[in-house]
Amino acid sequence: MAAVSLLAAPAAGAEGDPSVLQASNGYHLSGDWDGDGVDTPGVFRPGSPNTYYLRNSNSSGVADITVSFGGGGSVFPIVGDWDGDGDDTIGLVAFGSPNRYFLRNSNTSGVADITVTYGSYGYPLIGDWDGDGDDTIGLVAFGSPNTYYLRNSNTSGAANITLNYGGEGFPIAGDWDADGDDTVGLVRFDANGVVDNRWFLRNTNSSGIADVTFDYGRGGLEVIGDWDNTGDDNPGLVYPGQPNWWDLRNSNTTGPADTSFTYGS
Template sequence: MPRFAVVATAAAALVVVTGTTATAAPEGTEFGIQSTSTGQFLSGDWDGDGDDTPGLYDYDSGTWFLKNSNEAGDPDLIFTFGNAPEEGWAIVGDWDGDGDDTIGLLRGGTWLLRNTNDTGVADLTFQYGDDDESGLPVTGDWDGDGDDTPGLVRDNVWFLRNANSTGNANTAFVYGDQNEVGIPVTGDWDGDGDDTQGLVRVGNWLLRNDTTTGPADIAFAYGDAFPRHWPVPGDWDDNDTDTPGVAEPHEDGTVRWFLRDENSSGPGTTVFDFPGAEQ
């Protein structure tokens, strides 16, 4: 499963935001799309071992850098998928339900999904969204069937689809304020097998356990305000529940990850640099 901006693993995570607005063609150096000069921050279960680990996507070169453990060190996987430069959104999910998270791109309203973490053509291509789509992509296992599927967040309205194919949203609801400035995140917050929505506003995580309109079921502070800290949730300890993480980019190109194993305020359970100063 995944997450985003913004994406669980049971979900892979991926978060893409623009601070206050979305754009259909992210710039590799633009704050707010989970990308700086360092790249877009991601998380996913790249090797299918049950826990989520970090990744980076470089929009300038279309290169993915994925790590299979939550510790400092070199990437375990480096490959290209996308153009150089890439103008779509980088996304993550378990598209085929085989237990590992893999890569994808959203260009306009066209979703290009690949079932292996390597260079090649998309295994699945379909339209979901407008040609000039300005909503933010999210991914997740909305119906608990084991595979991740697309979603779009347009302001505070969430449009979720249960199949990786062209068609209408299966679920649509309001979550957040009009002109929402929070960062959308998705994950399996309660470990029940399906992914649901959340928002991160100035370091405050507002997580809901149902894909419906309503208040947050879980609320806590973790991390500082964007852009110092970029929210990236994941199942860091292989307990089938997604919890918060933040990535802190530094001017020297290093990124420090603060991962917490509970949906509550407190210090990071695991802290490490990826990439490090020598990478």
């Protein structure tokens, strides 16, 4: 199945406003850019035009793919396998009432292959919610609890799945149990960076408590992916710098990073 890929680089106090969830050196992404079953890093820098820098291995080096797509305004990068062909490709969300999604089926410059309106503001979340092989749109409204609105096609309409899950923290999604569909999760960072991050993963898109809870990393910015081509998605962290430092773990358990490297700056 396609890998789920999304990262917002959170600014302090900006949890409810994804238009400002951006690090000074860009957004960090992950995706299976070449369809080999392994998710690898990417960096998105907004501008006129926006530029994506995508790498096909979890190692230090330069981008294998550099592509421009869209530009200007308040946008948020997303990636997913929009057409079910096995590789992840680029997209953008322009926030408003409604939000507008611009999805491209290849990692090349050009116009959107799919344009769709869905929801208003909120936090974009992408996944294969029904296990059919293509990634589709979703949105999280922050609250106590958070409310997830997930749609099974990249078309306008009402949510196919609505659920409540978690509260304070950052929403994530992935195939935590390798069953072919993506489900919700949450990562909670300590504001002072003195205790480990705590990850709360749920194996169904339904309200309830976490099926898997573990601590991993301290501080950083979350990325999710199947780093070792085993079919399940696992945690990763990016520590922004000159260059950025990536720590990826191959299981949803407490422990050190299995893979570490620098990429982007």
